[in-house]
Amino acid sequence: EAGVTQFPSHSVIEKGQTVTLRCDPISGHDNLYWYRRVMGKEIKFLLHFVKESKQDESGMPNNRFLAERTGGTYSTLKVQPAELEDSGVYFCASSQRTSGGSTYNEQFFGPGTRLTVL
């Protein structure tokens, strides 16, 4: 079974430019999460999709970040315009649909996209 994939693996852009990150979850996984690790700190939650719907976007830092998951398959995270503090590693994770309130389905992580804003 193919794991979560992310593209690109690295991106170097200048401040003010736009970057779009892509995540392909494991096939059949309804839940898709975006996380970010900045400057060697903790991995922080950005947002959560259930299929194509945004379930929780409480972690999105500001309106320069836009996430989409059209059709409920792959997801994109666009940063426009990018700022220096956006540098970090962006992780995507996916999990199976939650069948009940007491069930936890493992989140499988992608390899991440390392974003450097100069």
Next chain:
Amino acid sequence: GENVEQHPSTLSVQEGDSAVIKCTYSDSASNYFPWYKQELGKRPQLIIDIRSNVGEKKDQRIAVTLNKTAKHFSLHITETQPEDSAVYFCAATTIKAAGNKLTFGGGTRVLVKP
């Protein structure tokens, strides 16, 4: 919201010795605590987890303990080997039908010296 603190940030051990990483959490509603291992250049992978109704769980050389009262949980690695060198992240979440966003600690870089 939940806050997870993780210590130490770096840990160097001699091969064969034990390693212990400690985490504390703030939200008493958290009831699921996974540990992820990220080897250099690779993706974070779940290595062990524990639910709040269990005090300890073991899987070969790794074990996790949970103290709900104190809001502490720890990862124990015994008989460390060079392949245990990695960054380890603890996390916490409250299991919900609507989804389970993870709150992570800052990570511990473990170096096992041969």
